[in-house]
Amino acid sequence: xxxMTQSPSSLYVSVGDRVTITCRASQIIGRNLNWYHHKxxxxxxVLIYAASSLKSGVPSRxxxxxxxxxxxLTISSLQPEDFATYYCQQTHRIPYTFGQGxxxxxx
Amino acid sequence: xxxxxxxxxxxxxxSQTLSxxxxxxxxxxxxxxxxxxxxxxxxxxxxxxxxxIYYSGTASYNPSLSSRLTISVDTSKDQxxxxxxxxxxxxxxxxxxxxxxxxxxxxxxxxxxxGTLVAVSS
Numbered sequence: 001x002x003x004m005t006q007s008p009s010s011l012y013v014s015v016g017d018r019v020t021i022t023c024r025a026s027q028i029i030g031r032n033l034n035w036y037h038h039k040x041x042x043x044x045x046v047l048i049y050a051a052s053s054l055k056s057g058v059p060s061r062x063x064x065x066x067x068x069x070x071x072x073l074t075i076s077s078l079q080p081e082d083f084a085t086y087y088c089q090q091t092h093r094i095p096y097t098f099g100q101g102x103x104x105x106x107x
Numbered sequence: 108x109x110x111x112x113x114x115x116x117x118x119x120x121x122s123q124t125l126s127x128x129x130x131x132x133x134x135x136x137x138x139x140x141x142x143x144x145x146x147x148x149x150x151x152x153x154x155x156x157x158x159x160i161y162y163s164g165t166a167s168y169n170p171s172l173s174s175r176l177t178i179s180v181d182t183s184k185d186q187x188x189x190x191x192x193x194x195x196x197x198x199x200x201x202x203x204x205x206x207x208x209x210x211x212x213x214x215x216x217x218x219x220x221x222g223t224l225v226a227v228s229s
Contacts, residue, residue, distance in 0.1 A: 001170075031213070032213060032214070034213075034215050034216070036154075036216070038154075042221070043203065043219035043220060043221050043222065044154070044203070044216070044219055045219070046215055046216060046217055049213055049215040049217075050212075050213040050215075053213075055215075055217070087153065087154055089154075089156075089216070091207075091213065091214035091215070094167050094169075095156050095158075095168075095169040095170065095171075096156040096214070097156060098153055098154040098155070098156065099153070100153045101153045101154075
């Protein structure tokens with residue numbers, strides 16, 4: 001299986017902060033990388049697909065970058081609704097594995 | 108706007124069979140562009156991809172579960188299902204069904220159900 005390693009696992013941040021989350025794959029996955037936002041009790045929601053494409057309807061403060069093995073999700077100015085857990089997922093090879101998650105918490 | 112809804116028992120005894128169904132509305136399951144997917148999240152842990160199925164019935168499974176797992180599809184009812192045999196406490200999780208958009212070179216889980224908690228306990 002392709003292992004996905006996210007860092008950090010948690011981050012204490014404030015509204016208005018710029019936040020970057022990193023995801024590293026254990027082997028080359030091209031641009032087959034998605035980012036999801038997940039709040040407890042709700043369905044996860046895709047933010048970024050194909051490493052850097054913004055899903056329709058997702059605010060432009062979210063952006064993704066990277067290819068190969070190293071990827072980033074950046075939130076340019078954190079909003080209250082962004083406090084959640086973020087997951088990367090590779091869809092290069094089955095099983096489509098997820099990172100362990102990065103939880104954004106209020107500082 | 109497609110909607111997915113999981114259904115099934117919330118409690119299963121150890122060694123028994125876990126069965127869940129996902130009903131798709133607002134769109135047909137009979138599409139060449141989508142894979143119908145199951146994902147789970149054990150308490151306090153991250154997301155685990157279980158497997159997916161195409162409308163034709165072709166399925167792919169996570170090797171860690173494949174010996175106990177069957178995913179099936181019923182296009183006449185716009186439903187797909189998960190069956191997991193010989194469950195243990197490690198199978199306790201919130202189970203999500205989702206639609207994987209594979210109409211382009213990339214694959215994205217673009218619609219998810221709300222999830223259903225299944226506890227394995229005697």
